[in-house]
Amino acid sequence: MKIVVIGSGSWGTALAQTLADNNQDVLLYGVDQNEIENINEHHRNEKYFKGVDLNPDLKATNDIHCVKDADMIVLAVPTIAIEPICKQIDPLLEKKAIIVNVSKGFQPGTNERMSEVIRRTISKDHLSSVVSLIGPSHAEEVVLRQLTSIDAISLKEEDAKAVQELFSNHYMRIYTGNDEIGSELGAAIKNVMAIASGILAGLGYGDNTRAALITRGLQEMIRYGTHFGGKPQTFIGLTGIGDLIVTCSSVHSRNFQAGYQIGKENTVENFLKNNKKTVEGVRTAKIVHDVAKENGIDMPICEEVYQILYEGKKPEHCANDLMIRKLKAEF
Numbered sequence: 254m255k256i257v258v259i260g261s262g263s264w265g266t267a268l269a270q271t272l273a274d275n276n277q278d279v280l281l282y283g284v285d286q287n288e289i290e291n292i293n294e295h296h297r298n299e300k301y302f303k304g305v306d307l308n309p310d311l312k313a314t315n316d317i318h319c320v321k322d323a324d325m326i327v328l329a330v331p332t333i334a335i336e337p338i339c340k341q342i343d344p345l346l347e348k349k350a351i352i353v354n355v356s357k358g359f360q361p362g363t364n365e366r367m368s369e370v371i372r373r374t375i376s377k378d379h380l381s382s383v384v385s386l387i388g389p390s391h392a393e394e395v396v397l398r399q400l401t402s403i404d405a406i407s408l409k410e411e412d413a414k415a416v417q418e419l420f421s422n423h424y425m426r427i428y429t430g431n432d433e434i435g436s437e438l439g440a441a442i443k444n445v446m447a448i449a450s451g452i453l454a455g456l457g458y459g460d461n462t463r464a465a466l467i468t469r470g471l472q473e474m475i476r477y478g479t480h481f482g483g484k485p486q487t488f489i490g491l492t493g494i495g496d497l498i499v500t501c502s503s504v505h506s507r508n509f510q511a512g513y514q515i516g517k518e519n520t521v522e523n524f525l526k527n528n529k530k531t532v533e534g535v536r537t538a539k540i541v542h543d544v545a546k547e548n549g550i551d552m553p554i555c556e557e558v559y560q561i562l563y564e565g566k567k568p569e570h571c572a573n574d575l576m577i578r579k580l581k582a583e584f
């Protein structure tokens with residue numbers, strides 16, 4: 254199988270290295286010439302992984318035509334770049350490929366999930382199926398070959414199995430599944446919860462607060478996800494509680510880091526002015542807020558994150574407002 258990974262950022266590099274570790278025929282495509290040279294000549298991606306030696310078999314290119322005869326294309330770019338990338342590669346493809354989505358979020362404007370964007374933009378003649386490879390996985394740990402388990406989710410079982418076989422090894426264990434809606438919604442919404450978790454940590458709250466946030470955040474993910482057809486069971490799996498735990502409690506998480514800064518400064522102002530990192534939860538918070546309102550889904554934590562990010566509400570007031578809501582039964 255010829256595999257191309259598009260996006261030489263943190264996740265694309267880590268995933269491409271996993272495939273290189275598995276002796277697969279993999280090529281990493283990126284737009285930054287310095288990054289490509291860094292990988293090809295020094296086996297490093299210093300911008301994302303300072304001092305980490307990559308597998309020397311990993312090769313990179315900035316020629317997008319490399320996708321033309323690929324059997325599998327992994328899209329490792331932020332959600333905002335998925336539609337333009339698909340439109341760029343579709344005319345270049347000469348045969349059907351499995352398109353692997355690893356992004357977590359929604360399409361701005363249409364609110365589509367990433368699998369839906371890919372199916373809309375890649376013509377039927379070029380698409381075997383979409384597989385979402387998602388779950389609890391910080392690139393910083395995968396690149397160091399720390400033990401990691403994630404899901405290959407697809408409506409086409411044989412393609413999910415193909416992805417499972419290609420990526421699995423002694424440090425990466427892939428499970429398969431077919432609940433595309435529940436998995437993609439869980440993996441997207443957990444980024445909003447990670448921002449909330451960071452905010453609470455920045456405000457000075459500790460372990461009790463984080464446990465409450467994760468537990469009640471999961472309830473919101475289940476409420477939202479099942480409303481749109483996701484299976485309840487999916488949310489106690491790797492793309493639900495698994496991804497929620499890893500991002501809400503890790504210093505690697507850019508969503509958590511963003512929240513931490515906002516909580517520490519008790520304002521969103523500096524973060525919005527200066528942030529250059531991929532923090533998917535910011536756009537997701539607005540989409541989830543708007544869609545939940547339209548559909549009458551109760552999402553109190555997401556609502557407060559939206560208020561902080563988009564309405565300038567003070568983080569300390571949000572934490573307080575969540576606590577003094579009308580008391581009720583847990584379930």
Ligand SMILES: NC(=O)C1=CN([C@@H]2O[C@H](COP(=O)(O)OP(=O)(O)OC[C@H]3O[C@@H](n4cnc5c(N)ncnc54)[C@H](OP(=O)(O)O)[C@@H]3O)[C@@H](O)[C@H]2O)C=CC1
Nearest residue numbers: 260261262263264265329330331332334356357391392531
């Ligand atoms: N990092 C992680 O641990 C994980 C990330 N994810 C998800 O993966 C997705 C990608 O994130 P991640 O790799 O972390 O982000 P990064 O910011 O680390 O890297 C994104 C990469 O995409 C490139 N890129 C952006 N737009 C384009 C484009 N139009 N064409 C080609 N390349 C482009 C960027 O290039 P440049 O910088 O030159 O603009 C950069 O190299 C996100 O949705 C994230 O939620 C999922 C699981 C784990």
Ligand SMILES: O=C(CO)COP(=O)(O)O
Nearest residue numbers: 388389390391506507508
């Ligand atoms: O999705 C991730 C880990 O599973 C990465 O999280 P961040 O985007 O917050 O860094």
